[in-house]
Amino acid sequence: MPTLKCPSCDHTLTLTDNTWQCEQGHRFDRARRGYTNLLLAQHRRSRSPGDDKAMVQARTAFLELGRYQPLADALLAQLPAQPDGDWLDLGCGEGWYTERFAHVLGAGNGVGVDISKFAVDAAAKRNKQLTWLVASGARLPLFEQSMQRVLVLFTRLFTDDIARVLKSGGELLVAGTGENHLMPLREALYEDVRQSGFDAGKFLDDRFSLIDSEEVQFEWTPDSEQELQNLLTMTPHHWRAKPSAKADIGKLTGQTMPAHFIIQRWERVINS
Ligand SMILES: C[S@@+](CC[C@H](N)C(=O)[O-])C[C@H]1O[C@@H](n2cnc3c(N)ncnc32)[C@H](O)[C@@H]1O
Ligand SMILES: [Zn+2]
Incomplete structure (x- = not known):
């Protein structure tokens, strides 16, 4: 099991009787659902940071349809065939992908971290062997x-x-998403569709070196307005688009929808 770091004092946490505790006496109970909240109140910018319950439920409903299985397959192809050490899914959401990674990388040495307690609560239901944590990616308790x-x-x-x-x-x-991703949906939501594809290189520096970059593109046909609303609710368009435009996306039912993703694999190089 990965070793956790106390968010209060940086000492090692050990798990006894469903409580993580450090030598300084800081204690964090593991919820009955199987996750632990290591996000300290002083490190929270709002009462309920991250995705809310409706977004989490929409993501589960959409992902369970299996529309993004080709993406999951492409991600799994970038992983080793067998467990090779401790691993972390950062911003794991409700754990649909995390669960699939655990089949390959091992559950007992996996950690799922998200700042949304609604997301982690849902994720913990999927696999009790993983270590599920509410924490911020900016202060990982690792x-x-x-x-x-x-x-x-x-x-x-x-x-x-x-x-x-x-x-x-x-x-x-x-x-991340490529420039063609969900284009008909974006055209229905915005007058000016922003054209930009994801590039992790904009955020990484010389501590990382690119091993592989791949585009994954496929299409599917949403077959209900509910599916489209769930898709919308799990994306940032949920925050950005006008309510009137959002209400109208049922018109895309039965029409082809493109998915476009960019996957990159980077190596941590120690030169600094
Ligand atoms: C678009 S969702 C992706 C979820 C999951 N990776 C997936 O693809 O299904 C982004 C996730 O990042 C989480 N998040 C936002 N800010 C975060 C932070 N500072 N630390 C950790 N997670 C964060 C949100 O709560 C949300 O679950
Ligand atoms: Zn401590």
Whole structure:
């Protein structure tokens, strides 16, 4: 099991009777659902940071349809065939991908971290062997050079802390969206569609070296308005788009929808 670091004093946490405790006496109870909240009140910018309950439920409903399985397959192809050390899914959300990674990388040596307690609560239901934590990617409760692998899907890259926890030679696997992603949906929501594809290189520096970059594109046909609303609710368009435009997306039911993702694998190089 990965070793956790006390968010109050940086000492090692040990788990006894469902409580994580450090030698300074800081205690964090593991919820009955199987996750632990290591986000201290003074490190929270709002009462309920991260995705809210509706976003988490929408993501689960959409991902369970399996529409993004080709992306999951492409991500799994970037992983070793067998467990090769401790790993972290940072911004794990409700754990659909994390669960799939655990089949390959091992559950007992995996950590899922998200700042949303709603997301982690849902994720913990999927697999009790993983270590599920409510924490911020900006202050990971993990030790220096302790992780062989960090996965970051559709979540901000916290470069310094990822560099801190990755071992030398360890790998960062990131996914973001490409310029064609959900184009008909974006055209329905906005007058001016922003054209930009994800590039992790904008956020990383010479502590990382690119191993592989891949575009994954496929299409599917949403077959209900509910599916489209769930898709919308799990993306940042949920915050950005006008309510009137959001109410109208049912018109895209039965029409082809393109998915476009960019996957990059980076190695942590120790030169600084
Ligand atoms: C677009 S979702 C992606 C979830 C998951 N990786 C997936 O692809 O299904 C982004 C996630 O990042 C989380 N998040 C936002 N800020 C965060 C932070 N500072 N630290 C950790 N997670 C954060 C949100 O709560 C949300 O679950
Ligand atoms: Zn402590």
